[in-house]
Every structure is written in C-alpha cells, then in structure tokens.
Amino acid sequence: MSKLRFWLATIIETCLRMLPIPARTGLVPVGNPGPDSPVLLTCNFDLTVRRVKRALQGIDCWLLVANSRGVNVWCAATGGLLSNHDVISVLRTSGIEKKVNHRQVILPQLAATGVEGKAIRQQTHWRVIWGPVEATDIPAFLAASQTKTAAMRQVTFSWRRRLEMAVAWGFPISLVTAVVVWFVWRQALWPLVALVWAVSLLVFLAFPLYERFLGGGGKHRGFVIFDFGQYGVPLVLWGIVIAGAVGWGWVSGALDGVYVLRWGLASLVVVALVSMDLMGSTPLYKSGLHEDRLLQVHLDTELCKGAAFCEDVCPRNCFTVDHTRRLATRPRADACVQCGACLVQCPFDALSFSTPDGGTIPPDVIRTYKLNLMGKRLQRAEVGDQ
Numbered sequence: 001m002s003k004l005r006f007w008l009a010t011i012i013e014t015c016l017r018m019l020p021i022p023a024r025t026g027l028v029p030v031g032n033p034g035p036d037s038p039v040l041l042t043c044n045f046d047l048t049v050r051r052v053k054r055a056l057q058g059i060d061c062w063l064l065v066a067n068s069r070g071v072n073v074w075c076a077a078t079g080g081l082l083s084n085h086d087v088i089s090v091l092r093t094s095g096i097e098k099k100v101n102h103r104q105v106i107l108p109q110l111a112a113t114g115v116e117g118k119a120i121r122q123q124t125h126w127r128v129i130w131g132p133v134e135a136t137d138i139p140a141f142l143a144a145s146q147t148k149t150a151a152m153r154q155v156t157f158s159w160r161r162r163l164e165m166a167v168a169w170g171f172p173i174s175l176v177t178a179v180v181v182w183f184v185w186r187q188a189l190w191p192l193v194a195l196v197w198a199v200s201l202l203v204f205l206a207f208p209l210y211e212r213f214l215g216g217g218g219k220h221r222g223f224v225i226f227d228f229g230q231y232g233v234p235l236v237l238w239g240i241v242i243a244g245a246v247g248w249g250w251v252s253g254a255l256d257g258v259y260v261l262r263w264g265l266a267s268l269v270v271v272a273l274v275s276m277d278l279m280g281s282t283p284l285y286k287s288g289l290h291e292d293r294l295l296q297v298h299l300d301t302e303l304c305k306g307a308a309f310c311e312d313v314c315p316r317n318c319f320t321v322d323h324t325r326r327l328a329t330r331p332r333a334d335a336c337v338q339c340g341a342c343l344v345q346c347p348f349d350a351l352s353f354s355t356p357d358g359g360t361i362p363p364d365v366i367r368t369y370k371l372n373l374m375g376k377r378l379q380r381a382e383v384g385d386q
Contacts, residue, residue, distance in 0.1 A: 006050060006054065009046075009047075009050065010047065010050070010051075013046060013047040014047070014164050014167050014168060015167055015168070015171040015172075016171070016172075017047065017072075017164070017168045018168055018172060020045070020069055020070030020071050021045060021046045021047065021070050022044050022045070022046065022067075022069065022070030023044045023045070023046040023049040023050075023065060023070075024044070024065065025044050025065045025066060025067045025090060026064075026065060026090065026093075026094050027062060027063070027064055027065075027090075027094035027095060027096055027099070028053070028062075028063040028064075028065060029062060029063075030053060030056045030057075030059065030060065030061050030062070030063050031056075031058070031059055031060035031061065032060050033060045033061050033062050033099075034060065035099065035100050035101045036100070036101060036102065037060050037061050037062055037100065038061045038062070038104070038106060038142060038146075039061070039062045039063075039064060039096060039100060039102075039104065039105045039106065040052070040056075040061055040062070040063050040064065040105070040106045040107075040131065040138070041063075041064040041065075041066055041087065041090070041105055041106065041107050041108075041111075042063065042064070042065060042066070042073065042108060043065070043066060043068035043071065043072060043073045043076050043082055043108075043111075044065045044066065044067055044068050044069075044070060045068060045070055045071055045072045045073070045076070046070070047072075048072055048073060048135075049065055051135050052135045052138070054135075055135040055136050055138050055139065056138060056139075058139075059138075059139060059142065061142075062096060062099060062100065064090050064091070064094055064096060064105070065090070066082060066086045066087055066089070066090045067082075067086050067089070067090070068081050068082040068086065069081045073108045073110045073111050074110040074111075074113070074283070074339075076111075076114070077110065077111045077112070077113045077114030077115060078113045078114060078339065078340075078370065078371050079114075079370050079371055079372060080114060080370030080371075081114075082111055082114055082115065083114055083115060083370075084115055084116055084119045084120060084123070086115075087105075087107070087115050087120055088120065088123055088124055091105065091120075091124050091126055092124070103124075103125055103126045103127060104126070104127045104129055105120075105126050105127070105128060105129070106129045106130075106131040106146065107128055107129070107130060107131060108130075108131055108132075108133070108135075109130045109131060109132060109133050109148075109153065109312075109313055109315065109341075110133060110155070110315060110341075112130060112313035112341035112344060112345055113339050113340055113341045113344060114344070114370060115128070115344075116344055116345070116367060117130070117309070117345060118345075118347055129146055130148075130312050130313055131146075131148075132148055132152035132153070133152065133153065133154065133155050133315060134152070137151075137152045140152070148312070150317055153311075153312070153313075153314065153315070153317055154315065154316060154317045155283040155284070155315040155316065156283070156284075157207065157282050157283055157284050159205065161283070162204040162205050162207055163201075163204070163205065165204050165281050165282075166200040166201045166203070166204040166205065167200075169200050169203075169204075169273075169274050169281070170196055170197045170200035170201070170274070173196050173200070173270070173273050173274060174193045174196040174197060177192050177193060177196055177270070178192075178193055185262070185266075188262075188266070192266060192270070195241070195266070195267060195270055196270055196274070198241075199237070199241060199267075199270050199271055199274045199275075200274050202237065202240075203237065203274050203275055203278065204281075207282070237271050237275065238267060238268055238271045241267040241270075241271060242260075242263070242264055242267060245260075245263040245264075245267060246260065246263075249263070277289055279293075283315070283337075284316075284337065285337060286337050286338050290338075290371065292338045292340075292353075292371065293338060294355070294356050295338050295353040295354065295355060295361065296333075296336075296353065296354045297318075297330065297333070297336055297338070297342065297343070297351060297352075297353060297354075298351065298352050298353065298354045298360070299328060299329075299330055299350060299351055300350045300351070300352070301327060301350075303348050303349060303350035304326075304327055304328050304348065304350040305326055305348050305350070306321050306322065306323060306325065306326030306327050306328060307346070307347055307348065308321040308323070308328070309342070309345040309346055309347065310328055310342035310345065310346055310351065311328065312345075313341040313342060313345050314341060314342055315337070315339060315341070316332065316335040316336060316337055317332060317335070318330050318331075318332045318333055318335055318336050318342075319332075319342065328350075338353070340353070340366045343363040343366045343367075344363065344366060344367050346363065349362070349363050349364075351363060353366065365377075
C-alpha cells in the first residue's frame with residue numbers, strides 16, 4: 001500500500017510540478033540514526049522529499065528539510081528561494097546539533113548555485129559537503145566515504161526525466177485546452193487534448209534526435225520563444241503534426257479547406273505552447289528567456305589555487321583540476337549552462353562571468369542577485385519576499 005501511495009502521489013505531483021508543492025520542514029530521522037549518522041539536507045518540494053526518503057531506505061541517517069517555498073532544489077537555489085538563510089535556519093532550529101557529534105551536512109549539489117558553503121561554515125561551524133546530483137546515487141556516495149564520481153556530478157536528461165517534463169507540460173496545457181475548446185469547438189475537444197499529449201511526448205522524448213541542433217551551452221543564441229536553435233525545429237514538428245492531421249482528414253473524408261485551416265491554427269498553438277523555451281525545460285541548456293545564456297565563465301589562473309570546488313559542483317563536468325599544479329582548467333567549456341555554481345563556491349574569486357560586450361560580472365554579484373522566472377537578477381531578499 002505504501003508503494004501504491006508513493007506512485008500515486010508521484011503521478012499527481014508530476015502532473016502539477018509546475019506549481020510549488022511544499023512539504024513540512026524540519027528534521028526527519030530515517031531508519032534508526034545515532035550521533036555519528038550522516039546528516040543530509042534537501043528542499044521542501046514534496047516530490048523531492050519523498051524521492052530522497054525512498055533513496056535512503058535501509059540507511060540510518062538524519063534528513064533536514066529546508067524551506068524552499070515548495071520549489072525543487074535547482075530552481076529554488078538559482079532563484080534565491082533556497083539560500084544561506086534557509087540552510088542556517090533549519091540547522092539552528094531543527095535540534096540537529098543536539099543529535100549528532102559531528103558538524104558535517106550533505107547538501108544536494110544542485111543547491112550550489114544559491115547556497116554558499118563557505119558562508120554556512122563561517123556562520124554555523126557546519127562543513128558543507130556537496131552530495132550527488134541524483135538522489136538515487138546517495139547510497140553509493142555514502143558507501144564510498146562521501147566521494148563522488150564524475151557521473152554523480154553530472155546532470156543528465158534521461159528518458160524518465162523527459163517523460164516527466166512531457167507530463168508536466170501536457171497536463172496543464174491539455175486542461176486549459178479542454179476548457180477553452182468546450183466553449184468554441186466542442187466536437188474537437190478530445191482530438192485536441194490527444195494532440196496536446198502527443199506533441200508533448202514527441203517534443204521531449206525525441207529530444208536526443210535534435211539536441212545537436214541546439215548549439216551547445218554559452219555559444220547558443222537561438223530563438224527566444226521556440227528556442228530550438230537556428231534550424232527551425234518547431235516548424236518541422238508543426239509540419240509533422242499538420243501531415244498527420246491532413247492524413248487523418250483524408251482517411252475520414254473530412255478533408256477540406258476549413259478542416260486544414262482549423263487544424264493548422266490549432267496545431268500551431270499547441271506546438272508553440274509545448275515547445276516554448278524548450279531549453280529552459282531541460283537541465284542541459286540555459287533558458288532562452290535568460291540573458292545569462294550569453295555569458296561566458298572566465299577563469300583567472302593567477303587567482304586559482306586548485307581548491308576544486310568548481311569541479312565538485314559543476315553539473316556539466318566542465319572543470320578538471322590538476323592537484324599537483326593546483327590549477328583548474330575548463331576543457332569542456334562548451335557544455336557550460338551558466339548556472340554560476342562555480343562562481344558562488346570558489347573561495348578565491350578566481351571565476352567570473354564575461355559579457356558579450358567585454359564586461360565582467362564578479363562573483364559577489366552572482367551571490368547577491370538571483371534569477372527570477374524571466375531571467376532577471378533580483379536581490380535575494382527581494383526574491384524571498386515575493
């Protein structure tokens with residue numbers, strides 16, 4: 001029954017994942033933890049909390065749930081909804097300091113865009129350890145003495161994640177479509193709802209087929225609305241949908257000028273809505289609505305001391321650190337998604353953003369100003385007050 005409830009809740013929350021769904025914050029004992037058990041921290045997005053708990057089955061540990069306003073880790077940290085204050089607050093108010101003998105807390109790696117490990121240690125004396133990207137890798141991470149492999153550090157867009165995003169887009173758009181069409185074109189209600197789901201599944205599950213057209217990382221300019229890159233993939237998808245609609249109209253005998261016009265316009269709207277800012281719906285590329293996609297990470301080799309925080313928190317494995325020379329390099333710079341995690345965590349401020357016009361954005365600006373949904377940077381306090 002517990003598995004049934006888990007999957008039922010997962011399906012419901014996946015359909016509604018565009019909305020904040022908060023879980024209770026505070027301290028959650030997992031298994032039978034003691035004073036030497038590891039302490040992990042996550043956001044209070046309910047779907048994330050349940051998945052982390054499931055990943056931790058069979059492990060005795062303490063789980064801290066910080067207030068991210070019901071938003072997932074990466075979005076909350078990038079947008080200032082999961083900040084130093086939220087981590088410090090749960091460390092101080094949960095009672096965890098009386099439960100354990102150590103002062104080490106494992107944070108999800110994707111929180112590194114908004115939570116400063118150095119600041120947490122200075123203000124609480126707790127050392128931040130950056131855990132893996134995926135919750136399913138936590139057991140292996142703990143078994144390996146809290147050491148990550150390169151694969152554990154790298155964010156991916158697996159078919160399961162693509163299916164989740166297809167559902168997350170398909171459900172609300174099909175719901176809105178059904179309500180609108182009920183009043184203006186009732187006989188097409190179910191075909192249009194089916195079209196929404198078909199396009200959603202096609203757009204996201206076929207992602208690997210056209211990923212190479214997206215231009216890659218910081219070099220991408222792309223379209224602001226469809227944002228599939230310069231090769232017009234949305235138009236290709238629309239063409240496929242139109243071809244299918246015409247084929248069905250021909251088979252059913254309903255094909256005429258009015259039929260083509262109606263389904264042409266309806267399918268264009270559906271493709272536009274589902275494919276709008278596709279890159280921002282993936283963990284692999286920066287949103288086309290965000291000006292940060294035009295930035296480039298600059299590494300000052302004279303300031304770099306090889307601390308390797310950049311390598312530890314980069315979700316695209318852009319960095320390699322030579323520990324003998326104590327120097328970082330960026331051999332995979334083209335994969336960068338401009339998340340800013342490396343800038344936030346570098347204790348020597350050896351990293352900064354360079355702008356297309358030759359300007360520089362220092363790390364303190366990235367630490368202080370966080371992105372809203374439209375990609376504009378606001379002061380963290382302002383974001384938290386919204």
